[in-house]
Amino acid sequence: MIVKNATDAYYWQLIKEIGSYNDRWTENVNTKSEIIIGLIKSISISNHLKVLFPSFNPIALSLAKIYDVTIVCDESLAEVFDFSSVVRVDSLAGLGQFDIVLALDEYFTYGDSEQAQRDLVDDLSRLTSGWLVTTLQDYKNFAPHKKNQIDAMVVNSNTNYIMLENSVADKTDKQLWSHYWYCIKDHNDLLTIGPIARRTMYFKQLAKYTSDVNSKQYVVQKNLLYKGFFSRNFEHIITVNF
Secondary structure, eight states, X not given: OEEEEXXXXXXXXXXXXXXXXXXXXXXXXXXXXXXXXXXXXHHOOOSXXXXXXXXXXXXXXXXXXXXXXXXXXXXXXXXXXXXXXXEEESSSTTOOOEEEEEETTTGGGOOSSHHHHHHHHHHHHTTEEEEEEEEEOOTTTTOGGGOOEEEEEEOSSSOEEXXXXXXXXXXXXXXXXXXXXXXXXXXXXEEEEEEEEEEOOOHHHHHHHHHHTTOSEEEEEEEEEEEOTTOOOEEEEEEEEO
């Protein structure tokens, strides 16, 4: 079986499928959640917070045990994850203000131009008078978009997954690339997620974009890193106050 050009929802369905074979799935989610919860508690003493995830991440379901959480994602994910404790919406349109916006997983790299990235920043800045929390890899010193990643997971003698994260550089713009995820299950079934247009985002670049929409404070958190699901690369956590 070959499935091509699957959506972001397919990615999270796949992550959950792989995680269901792993006794440490819950522990993995909780560990990542504790990092974010600890950060939130360092910037706000209140538990009565409205939190927005502009894209899906399982961490949102853990945070919903403490905070009022809204998630922007495809409704098909409700078939895989329990959304009973959160509010799910299809888009940012019509949303009110939130105390904290959590744009994880390098949210601002998902644009095909500088203007598209500026628009992403502008859209989220309008939704909070509090904090924007996001993550980025170090594109200046590490250049992760020029590297590919291969991982294998053997569940048992009958089930295994091979994951390939592939970046294809644009021929005319060195800051732009097409991102692909490939998963080969049991050496037979191939799932392709992509191509997804992405663009580098540097720490100083994001600082400038947030400053342009009247941020009050911008901090790349020292010694506080986040790693996405099924990823070897750490991302730096950034907090922006509006």
